[in-house]
Amino acid sequence: MTLPSIKGDAIAAFPAERQKATVVTLPPAVPRRFDIIALATRLAQSIVPPLVVLLVLLAVWQVAFSGPGSSLPPPSEIWNESSDLILDPFFVNGTQDIGLGWRVIVSLERVAIGFGLAAVAGVLLGALVGQSVWMMRGLDPIFQVLRTVPPLAWLPISLAAFMDSRPSAIFVIFITAIWPVIINTAAGVRNIPEDYRNVARVLRLNQVEFFFKIMVPAAAPYIFSGLRIGVGLSWLAIVAAEMLTGGVGIGFFIWDAWNSSRLTDIIVALVYIGLVGFLLDRLVGFVGVIVTRGPAAS
């Protein structure tokens, strides 16, 4: 291959040789088929193992508690005695004889009110504590002490204050769920990058604008992890609170069943509570993922 020589000490750039580009034809894209086998395989991979484990556990339980003197009922007895509760969550046979689905809805309503209030108040208080050094010094120690008080310990006080069981139960939910929301929000607000604050200062955003446009979106991942812990705690508290305050909730149902020695009903109710708690946790987590998609993407 011969290259043109450089004349004298001049530096010359040589144009690259022109070559005709070869066009490569790609095979036409195969339209995506709805692959039912792959989908079924994936579904089976996530459903089969827990199902197998569940069946094994039920079998062990059945064998262990089938003896004549056993203290707890085996699964077969639960099915015989309480299949109406399992099969139809939404029957109504009278004011106190209703399906567990209805009871769960009543409990969820209380949780919704108590947790909703806790979320709003918690974010506001958390913002205050995160934003101001003085507020943090003043309030943080109090929060740290109060958050360790077990939910039920608040019940007598709230009964005395509200003199009614319904608001008392809601208050117990509120006071249980609020601490993680406050503490996480405050951490999130403290971690807002200085740059975002400077942007707000140059734009002269006022307190309200700063709260909605910078603080809440910037702290959203923290806020949602607080809310997720909070919703779990409030579901823990509602059952305990309802046991003591009565009404038609799922918690009271367990207490009522215990008083009338319906152990099988209690076990069915436990499964309901577990499943609903799981769904609540996933729901808040899911909302969090959708809302915080923006910050996570950068």
Added chain:
Amino acid sequence: MSGYLKLDYIGKSFSRGGKVSEVLRDIRLTIDEGEFVSIIGHSGCGKSTLLNLVAGLTPVSSGAVLLENREVNAPGPDRAVVFQNHSLLPWLSVYDNVALAVTKVFRGRKSKAERHAWIMENLDLVQMAHAADKRPGEISGGMKQRVGIARALAMEPKILLLDEPFGALDALTRAHLQDQMMEIHARLGNTMIMITHDVDEAVLLSDRIVMMTNGPAATIGEVLTVPLPRPRERLALASDRTYLRCREAVLKFLYERHRFVEAAA
């Protein structure tokens, strides 16, 4: 018009744990309307502090910043800042980032349609209109910085403050943005102050280069006027005598007379 922005014997000291450290002392500088001034110096000499003082983000310890003969001591959209790391809000789209500034500054003065047109005009100016709906996480570093410039320009500031705007970018992107910056300056005639540690960038863009001495208690060592006519051509200047002379003057200041010494603290 002279004395658009005046820095009048500005000093800044920080005190931490009873110890007072003086960062800047007796800064005196007058900048005319439409002027492009670069501030150059070794790292740690207080360049960024000086910019923050002009922006009002940090209060001065002594002296005063005067804009159109009025003292300014709080941040405001009349002194828009282009931050070193773009500082776009990641949860807002490119459009919404600029819209946040435009809505805040022009609410009551422009109608909704006018504000929309103004946002798009500024995105157009930095050639980012095509990515208006993208999130900052989806665009490159150079593009983010362009959006940051659009956001600052959209505030219609009296003075545009640029804090090492191209420092975090690769050389090619940086050159491209410098050219764009010169175009914008020619078109809008904004007064601009830019912090930089790049000698070529300073000479290429500036009307005057302010050279800072080393800290502590840094001050202005020298001010160099760059007598190059505009518009300036990057390639033509590479062998221009005046350009090379200016470049040499800045280099001599930085590496002969005020060699960077690592602080012993």
